[in-house]
Amino acid sequence: MRQRLVVGITGATGAAYGLRLLQRARELGAETHLILTPAGVLNAHHELGLSRDALEREADAAYAPGDVGACVASGSFASTAMVVAPCSMKSLAAIAHGFGDNLLTRAADVTLKERRRLILMVRETPFNLAHLRNMTAVTEMGGIIFPPLPAFYHHPQSIAEMVNESAERVLELAGLVGATPKSWQGLR
Template identity: 50%
Template sequence: MTGASGAILAERFLLRAREVAEIELHLILSPAALLTAQLELGKKRRDWTTLADTIYRHDDLAAPLASGSFPTAGMVIIPCSMKTLAAVAHGFSDNLITRAAEVTLKERRRLVLAVRETPLSLVHLRNMMLATEAGAVVMPPVPAFYAGVTTIEAAADQFACRVLDLLGWSHPNAVRWSGGDELGV
């Protein structure tokens, strides 16, 4: 979790992932993420402990996630700041978040980057391209309006379910596009 706006996206992802029994959750919190979570949700570091099995400091480069020998199904950076995107795109591993992302890519595991910025500059787009070419999935948190989302929480839940899909886990409450047949389309 980085310091980009959208702490609710991380919170809802962790809540929805908790409902899929076989997922063990490891959370890395950057200092900026903690600040953003405090500002946006009123949450402090201790408030995240019930949402993950293990929480790491962003500067703990000796953590298991820093090694490819630690098996994971993949990694999600949600929300993903443009600074973190740039670091991932260019292989700059100066903290545990970017090192774990580098490990995820080199081990050919799924890396999902929920990038949070608008509008996008050419530098942002190029970094997204580089990250994609390296094997990451760039997934801005764009709501699927066909899912009938009417609240921020519902939009964040729907996005969380899509991210879980990308990691190979299906959430029982995921809204699926049915083709519009019931609408007479």
């Protein structure tokens, strides 16, 4: 079976992560399914100059958040993993408390109940206690919290390099074959 990746893009800063995940997953031969929230569209337009249509063209399939009857809302839809990149604190809270009121939070809930990999690239700083408790709750349910913090040991020369490296790490963590994050080689 072809690998399938569900990608959610919410209204937190960092739309470049979601875009790069879609692009790279496609390069790796994975089938991509995008759920783009209204705030995610606003943020992608502000940060990247992209419209909803432009982002949706990066995926094999795209769904409106209100489409709770979409295939990704069911456990019978076998996906390799789901990544929310970026993940707003609102979406984190909804996922942490099982509040599946839209397709993104329902798909995340299904991912957890089916014991598949759910990776949330949470974007906020500093964290307050509610954020930390919600991250703990998702972790206790089997989800993975992955704030997109750049690594500097490979000496990135641009923002694009930092985004690419975070995307590669997430794709490897999601289980996509062929992801190539740079590994620490030790001090020389």
